Amino acid sequence: MVQATDLPRNEAGIAAVLGILKQQFGERFQTGQALREQHGHTTTWIKNQAPDAVVFAKSTQDVSDIVGVCATHKVPVIAFGTGTSLEGHVNAPAGGISVDLSQMDKVVEVNPGDLDCRVQPGVTREALNSHLRDQGLFFPIDPGANASLGGMTATRASGTNAVRYGTMKDNVLAVEAVMADGTVIRTGARARKSSAGYDLTRLLVGSEGTLGIITEITLKLQGIPEAISSARCSFPSVEAACETVQNVIQYGLPVARIELLDAMVVRAVNGYAKLSLPETPMLLLEFHGSDAGVVEQTGTFATLAEENGGTDYQATTTMEERNKLWQARHDAYWAMLALRPGCKAVATDVCVPISRLAEAVGAANAKAAELGLIAPIVGHAGDGNFHASLLLDMDDTGEVARAERYVSWLNDLAISMEGTCTGEHGIGQGKRPYIVKELGAAVGIMAVIKRALDPNNIMNPGKIFPADQ
Structure with missing residues (x-):
């Protein structure tokens, strides 16, 4: 298992928050070890860092109340959708509260004439498309897993249809979000364009829960093709x-x-x-x-x-x-797991300009062979994004070390080709060492925004930013 750095814990604050939230939420407040570990686990090779408790929210007000209590006592808050993220996004390196949004699963409204809808964050993409089918509409973003739309928005997900329909950033019109002090904001309306101030929608799409918790999303829809x-x-x-x-x-x-x-x-x-x-x-x-x-x-x-x-x-x-x-x-x-029974699959996520795709995929295959690794490749080839999925024996420390070298090499290769270390999975914990290599001084600007909106660093701490930011 790849190690993840633990952050300092606010033990007194955590103890106070646990007592308050237990009284306030009753059975929707849970501290069982298995449930906590499940909320710190994703399909990743990063060490599980479980939260201290899980609270099941049913409304925006619930989320605001939870965040408000945590803000008062400076305790971390981590949003949880379906747990399909790949880079340690839902880990709790400083402990704290996991806010499970799966029960916020209502399609609030559909506006067929305007080709848009409003949904709560726990609605999954499959559930939304089932709801829309009899109206001749569909939501095109398909990351493969039946992820929650809140999680897809938070990680700026894409998938197989992105070459035609774009990614989440192209399909989210507005969000409602609870910010780090418990304040609820809405970033826009249903209009297809606006010049009203800063584009806070795009700021929150892809922010990985580090700026606020998304509690409602307004989405563009498409007509089912003839x-x-x-x-x-x-x-x-x-x-x-x-x-x-x-x-x-x-x-x-x-x-x-x-x-x-x-x-x-x-x-x-x-x-x-x-x-x-x-x-x-x-x-x-x-x-x-x-x-x-x-x-x-x-x-x-x-x-x-x-x-x-x-x-x-x-x-x-x-x-x-x-x-x-x-x-x-x-x-x-x-299917790839069956190639090596008992192995762990670790998916990489680089994206390069289309003109460099053949070169990048060829180099990735050659490097895996050089290191003695099994790394089958699938890719959303239309936008230059591909995944080399390393099939690893996690008990073989030498093999894991070679895999870490491979991942680092591949990320550096993509960046050197004017590409990115993450086409759709996000930074989380796993890609933190590469974001400065890719974006340089722009990461410092991101850190300034983070500190301004979350001065006590309670919103999903330990994600995106290198340790010194």
Whole structure:
């Protein structure tokens, strides 16, 4: 297990807060060890740092009350959605209170005529899309896991549809949030644009709970396309597949999804999902539009792929076949685990300019082989984001050390290519050493904002900023 630094604890303040919140919230206040550890655990290799208590909030007022008590006694507050984050975001390095938002799970309103909705933070993306389906609408951001929309907003998530529909920052119109003193603010309205002051919405989207706790989100929606076609195409090499992706983007083809699977991932998916895909690098795609538009798009892609050695191109508009194909992609994490039973999968998250994608993926494969690591690669290739998932024996200290060197090397590589160490997972604890390398003096400005809005550093401390900021 990778170690995470513990921060100084305010023992007197924590004791006072525990007593107050227990009396105020009754059965919704819990201190059981297993529950606390679950609220400090994510799918990460970072050491679990459990909070001192978990409080289940049901309203914005609940969150405000909890934060207000913690602010008075200078005790940390950590927001918790579904626990699917990957960089230690919900750990409590200084102890404190985990505010579980899962019971704030109402779709407050849907405005079909304006293509927007308001939701509480505990609503998951799957639940929202189920709610919207009979109105011919959907929310396009799909990070793979059935994450909460509050967590997706806090980490500026994206996923498979980002190449067409953007990331959370492009789809959040406004948020309601509880700030570090318990004050409730709203950052905007339902209007599609505004020039009214600082863009506090964008400040809170991606702030990882370090500035405030998001208690409501106003989201853009999309109409369900008239026609959807999914396709797959095999390639002789990762480089050929990436070259095709670059051609697609430069051509302006409005592809909705374009996902890269290397040969190792395809082999894993075949075994896990009982498929018989050619075990070579592959692109999975989806096209949205009118019937005629989708036919034209799929034909254009087939031509571009053929020019780069693409073979076995198959497209389908059948919902059952489309769902089967994309379910296999979403199950890739579990499929990769089956390649090495008993291992831990640690997903990296770099993103580079499209023109450097082939070079970056090739270098990542070569470096893993050099270090004797198993690191299958999947990627949201349309925006240059890819994940090398290290399959590790966590009891092998030598292997873990090599993996740490690999992750550091890969982050540095992406930054050297004018990319980023995190395309969508966020900084959390795991990426803190790289944010200054990537953003330089801008991190100091972020730290000034953090201190101004959270002078006692109670909002998710120990995340994003290096220890000296």
